[in-house]
Amino acid sequence: MSCAKALQEKGYRLTPQRMVVLEALHGVDKHVSAEEIYAQVRAKYPYANISTVYRTLELLKELGLVTGITLGDGCVRYHPSEKGHHHHLVCQKCGNTIDLPEAELISLGEALLRGYKFKANLRHLAIFGLCADCRT
Secondary structure, X not given: OOHHHHHHHOOOOOOHHHHHXXXXXXXXXXXXXXXXXXXXXXXXXXXXXXHHHHHHHHHHHHOOOEEEEEOOOOOEEEEEHHHOOEEEEEEOOOOOEEEEEHHHHHHHHHXXXXXXXXXXXXXXXXXXXXXXXXXX
């Protein structure tokens, strides 16, 4: 279900500013920061405020429509939940990021539940280390 449709069904207004935030969020195939979204919003609405972007992202996050992740640079990046769950291997030396399918961590989740009675939320995770190029 699209974010716009989910917001409507939950009784939220689809203001022009919200729609531009949604377009920016869904218009890229990578994770996007609030600042990157804001740049796109300002192109269409020059008097827009970055707080509108942050409020919209926070609402989407609360509703489970987006996930946020920090990939080691201190910047939270967002990804629509409907585009699927995946994880990231982040090289601490060169900054290269490799997407890791969700299935790779299923056994970890099972081991944590079995061994520690801990139900881990492994929906969007960044694992830091060194890539093959930086290890040599």
